[in-house]
Amino acid sequence: MCTRCLEMSRRSLLVGGGVAAAALHTGAAQARIRPSDMSPLIGPGFRPTDADEQGLWKEMERVEEEISGSNLLITDPNITGYLRNLIGDVGGPAAKDFRIYLARIPEFNAMMFPTGFAVVFSGLLLRMRNEAQLAGVIAHESGHFLRRHMIRSWRDQRRKTDIFAIGSMLAGVGGAAGGVYLGDYVRLAELGTILSLFKYSREMEAEADAMGAKLIAEAGYAPVEMANIWQQLIGEERASAAYRGKRRDRGYSLFATHPAPESRMADLRADAAEVTIPGKAYDNHRARYLATIGPIRQMLLDDQVKLNDPGASQYLIETLALDGWNGLLRFYEGEVWRLRYRTAKGDDTRAAQSYAAAVLYPDAPADAWRWHGIFLLKQGRAAEAKAAFSKYLMMAPNAPDAAWVRQTIG
Amino acid sequence: MRLLEESSMRKWVPAFALAASVALSACVQTRQYADVQFTVPQGNYKLLVLRPDVTVGSLTTGGMVEPRADWTEQARANIVAALRAQQASRGGNVTIIEHRNELPGVPAQELADVERLNFAVDQAIVQHKYLGDYLPTKRGRGLDWTLGQDAVRLGQKTGYDYALFLHAEDQVASTGRVALGIIGLAGCFVGFCAPNIGGAEQLDYASLVDLKTGEVVWFNVVSAASQVPGIKFGELRTPQGAAQMVERLLGRMRPGAEVRRAQGAR
Numbered sequence: 094m095c096t097r098c099l100e101m102s103r104r105s106l107l108v109g110g111g112v113a114a115a116a117l118h119t120g121a122a123q124a125r126i127r128p129s130d131m132s133p134l135i136g137p138g139f140r141p142t143d144a145d146e147q148g149l150w151k152e153m154e155r156v157e158e159e160i161s162g163s164n165l166l167i168t169d170p171n172i173t174g175y176l177r178n179l180i181g182d183v184g185g186p187a188a189k190d191f192r193i194y195l196a197r198i199p200e201f202n203a204m205m206f207p208t209g210f211a212v213v214f215s216g217l218l219l220r221m222r223n224e225a226q227l228a229g230v231i232a233h234e235s236g237h238f239l240r241r242h243m244i245r246s247w248r249d250q251r252r253k254t255d256i257f258a259i260g261s262m263l264a265g266v267g268g269a270a271g272g273v274y275l276g277d278y279v280r281l282a283e284l285g286t287i288l289s290l291f292k293y294s295r296e297m298e299a300e301a302d303a304m305g306a307k308l309i310a311e312a313g314y315a316p317v318e319m320a321n322i323w324q325q326l327i328g329e330e331r332a333s334a335a336y337r338g339k340r341r342d343r344g345y346s347l348f349a350t351h352p353a354p355e356s357r358m359a360d361l362r363a364d365a366a367e368v369t370i371p372g373k374a375y376d377n378h379r380a381r382y383l384a385t386i387g388p389i390r391q392m393l394l395d396d397q398v399k400l401n402d403p404g405a406s407q408y409l410i411e412t413l414a415l416d417g418w419n420g421l422l423r424f425y426e427g428e429v430w431r432l433r434y435r436t437a438k439g440d441d442t443r444a445a446q447s448y449a450a451a452v453l454y455p456d457a458p459a460d461a462w463r464w465h466g467i468f469l470l471k472q473g474r475a476a477e478a479k480a481a482f483s484k485y486l487m488m489a490p491n492a493p494d495a496a497w498v499r500q501t502i503g
Numbered sequence: 504m505r506l507l508e509e510s511s512m513r514k515w516v517p518a519f520a521l522a523a524s525v526a527l528s529a530c531v532q533t534r535q536y537a538d539v540q541f542t543v544p545q546g547n548y549k550l551l552v553l554r555p556d557v558t559v560g561s562l563t564t565g566g567m568v569e570p571r572a573d574w575t576e577q578a579r580a581n582i583v584a585a586l587r588a589q590q591a592s593r594g595g596n597v598t599i600i601e602h603r604n605e606l607p608g609v610p611a612q613e614l615a616d617v618e619r620l621n622f623a624v625d626q627a628i629v630q631h632k633y634l635g636d637y638l639p640t641k642r643g644r645g646l647d648w649t650l651g652q653d654a655v656r657l658g659q660k661t662g663y664d665y666a667l668f669l670h671a672e673d674q675v676a677s678t679g680r681v682a683l684g685i686i687g688l689a690g691c692f693v694g695f696c697a698p699n700i701g702g703a704e705q706l707d708y709a710s711l712v713d714l715k716t717g718e719v720v721w722f723n724v725v726s727a728a729s730q731v732p733g734i735k736f737g738e739l740r741t742p743q744g745a746a747q748m749v750e751r752l753l754g755r756m757r758p759g760a761e762v763r764r765a766q767g768a769r
Contacts, residue, residue: 254565266687266693269694270693
């Protein structure tokens with residue numbers, strides 16, 4: 094159709110490459126956002142006054158009604174009350190306006206909605222090793238609200254798509270009038286617009302991290318714990334990929350909505366150093382944290398091992414065991430390998446060993462005895478198996494398989 | 504002479520194309536399905552309308568939809584008024600609830616469950632009746648979906664005959680979008696004809712559930728869109744636009760196939 098197209102597109106690609114390289118460069122060299130520069134942009138009892146923000150809030154009414162009534166929520170008043178207190182401590186000026194919901198989803202995530210309600214996934218409670226870490230994540234989410242990120246991103250998107258639409262229309266009309274084809278440049282501008290939207294999103298995340306570090310330090314939590322979260326996540330992702338024979342996606346991408354974990358960790362370490370006041374006592378409240386989530390920890394572990402992601406599950410269990418092994422952790426370690434069960438890789442032996450270790454602890458769940466018994470049977474150690482099954486029946490006399498177990502042991 | 508003819512032809516082609524595109528650019532489509540046994544509710548029936556789901560937004564210059572709280576409120580009020588007027592004219596007794604806790608004797612959670620179930624069923628209807636994934640097992644069987652016992656229980660508890668679920672979303676082209684369309688129109692004279700960048704758009708659907716049997720007995724979708732921003736076809740923000748929408752969506756209910764056949768035979 095046109096012979097110059099090839100030449101045009103090559104030239105565009107070169108320019109495009111230049112733009113991408115420049116974007117990558119600025120992305121890498123982007124200065125850390127300092128916690129001291131982060132002050133809340135709203136006060137207590139904030140209500141939107143602009144039409145676009147009011148529209149956003151209106152849309153969220155039904156979203157919150159749907160989420161707050163969802164049957165995925167964990168509604169144990171001890172734990173939800175605990176989360177409410179936490180956001181009350183690290184929520185800055187909006188502390189009293191926040192709502193926080195806990196959803197039973199075994200993933201590392203939490204999110205803040207434009208009207209100030211947060212959803213925390215149960216997978217987060219499994220991973221956090223102390224209250225300071227959980228407070229850090231909640232403070233990060235509060236930071237999104239306090240810095241008005243939702244409406245700012247929306248306006249950024251609106252502005253950039255407006256400019257792109259006007260620009261491409263003018264390029265089309267102007268180009269046609271002047272007899273030049275500018276379509277390739279329009280495509281290039283489209284890419285530029287998209288990249289710029291992602292970059293803005295990463296900046297918002299970096300702001301929320303800095304704001305979060307400041308908030309938890311003010312509340313007396315050790316701010317370095319926020320960086321530790323990322324260190325742990327990197328380890329988990331690496332272990333998960335390694336067991337699947339893959340390499341971890343490091344998250345450095347022009348199309349990423351969040352900065353890569355490595356850069357977040359590095360920035361958060363620097364933030365922590367900046368907000369730490371020498372001589373002030375910081376705490377991580379590990380004991381209080383463990384006591385609160387204790388009653389649901391078994392459920393959290395259960396949900397995690399059923400994801401059938403042995404690399405991640407084993408890493409998590411070992412990480413939690415840094416604070417001391419117990420029967421529950423050993424039992425779920427056994428579950429990880431029993432659920433995968435590649436005998437060629439020795440999963441059966443690993444599972445048997447973990448169950449055997451689990452029952453040595455007083456807090457081993459009944460199922461640990463049951464599986465310990467089954468593996469003993471497989472090894473032909475019938476007398477020991479019988480003892481294990483008896484213990485199982487004693488702990489769980491009404492288990493669904495109790496009759497079968499009774500028959501087995503005779 | 505010949506040369507002149509050709510050049511004048513060339514001038515006219517875009518103009519024809521433009522005329523055709525403007526004519527086609529605002530179109531309203533409706534398509535309804537009914538249970539084969541469906542008879543249009545008449546006389547003294549009790550209808551429950553659950554939380555009409557209305558959103559009105561502004562279409563930005565760049566093509567994003569910005570929700571607007573004031574327009575949404577206005578549209579909801581207009582639709583509710585139009586719905587009451589329409590149902591009253593048919594003899595129906597209508598209750599419209601805005602929140603899940605407004606129905607006496609029914610816990611909010613129970614109502615939420617019915618609503619969520621209906622949402623899932625509606626999605627299946629749209630998938631298999633409108634979007635092309637037709638199911639051979641449901642061919643010639645009209646609308647063959649049910650909410651089951653949950654809906655029957657709701658009917659028994661409340662005494663309503665039917666439940667109506669209604670969804671309406673409307674986007675109004677902003678001044679910037681209209682201006683962009685005008686530049687596109689101006690471009691037609693230099694050979695870059697792009698007035699049809701997309702303008703106002705409306706999508707409405709409704710499903711009627713028989714609370715005695717639990718079955719979804721009637722479903723209708725109205726979609727209206729104008730390719731050229733600035734061309735309107737009834738905005739939900741205005742009482743007239745809302746009344747027109749309610750009429751398009753619910754005004755011309757047709758009975759099910761078997762009922763029509765029986766009427767024809769008589």
